[in-house]
Amino acid sequence: MxxxxxxxxxxxxxxxxxxxxxxxxxxxxxxxxxxxxxDESTKPASAAESAPQATTAFQDRPRTGPTRASRGQPRSPEPSPKKTKSPKSKPDSSAGHVAKPVKKKRHKVVESGSCKASYYWEGQMTASGEPFDPSELTAAHKTLPMGTKVRVTNKNNDRSVIVRINDRGPYAGGRCLDLSKAAMKKVGGTGAGVIPVRYEVLSRG
Known part of the structure; x- marks a missing residue:
């Protein structure tokens, strides 16, 4: 030791x-x-905030519609939509009346006859002194006064046209009228060149 x-x-x-x-x-x-x-104290505060709260889940939200208990109570009237004034329709004065057919103006026939008609289209000066226009409804006649209105009807198809005399002719045998190209087209005779027609003098120039 x-x-x-x-x-x-x-x-x-x-x-x-x-x-x-x-x-x-x-x-x-x-x-x-x-x-x-x-470690426990350093936990993010957002974790605690994000945790679902049991108290808010059972809260009663405000109701917009009437509940069952309030259905028997008087309700305020709903606002009525604004009425737009519709334009007043004027009474139809023609209602119940049958529309009268429009009467075509009848021309007084001064003279009538039948002959053959041809047509021309060359630009030239007419006997009336105005330049010839093949697109105008005009015609040439030997004796009718200038400005006379004549109804010309194609006998082959009954198509007619009213022309104004502003030239002299034709001078071929058997023809009494020489129509402008536009007038002959109206009666459907440009293919034949010469057609049988019935003419009616409606007024003298």
Whole structure:
């Protein structure tokens, strides 16, 4: 066995080791506790806010329509739509009346006859002094006054046209009228060139 001094030193050394070990264990425990509390305190506040609230799920929302309890109560009348004034229709004075057919103006026939008619289209000066226009409804006659209106009817198809005498002719045998090209086209005789016609003098120039 050692001396008493050595035994005392050993006892103190053991006590010191135990104290240091206990202090170290205490420090580690405190640090671990602080770490655990720090993690819990650092959780984002948004997580708590985003958690569904049980109280709001059962709140009664305001109702726009009438509830069952209020159906028996008087309601305020709904606003009636604005009425737009429709234009008043004037009474039809012709209602119930049969429309009368429009009477065509009848020309008084001064003279009538039958002959053959030809047509011409060359640009020239007419006997009346006006330039000949093949697109106008005009005709040449030997003796009728200038400006006389004559109804000419194609005997082959009964098509007719009223022409104005502004020239003299024709001088070929058997023909009494020389129509402009437009007038002959009206009665459908441009293909034949010479057609049998019935003429009616409506007025003398």
């Amino acid at each position: 050692g001396s008493p001094v050595r035994r005392l030193l050993r006892a103190r050394l053991r006590t010191t080791i135990l104290i240091v070990s206990g202090a170290a264990v205490a420090v580690l425990a405190v640090g671990a506790f602080a770490l655990v509390n720090g």
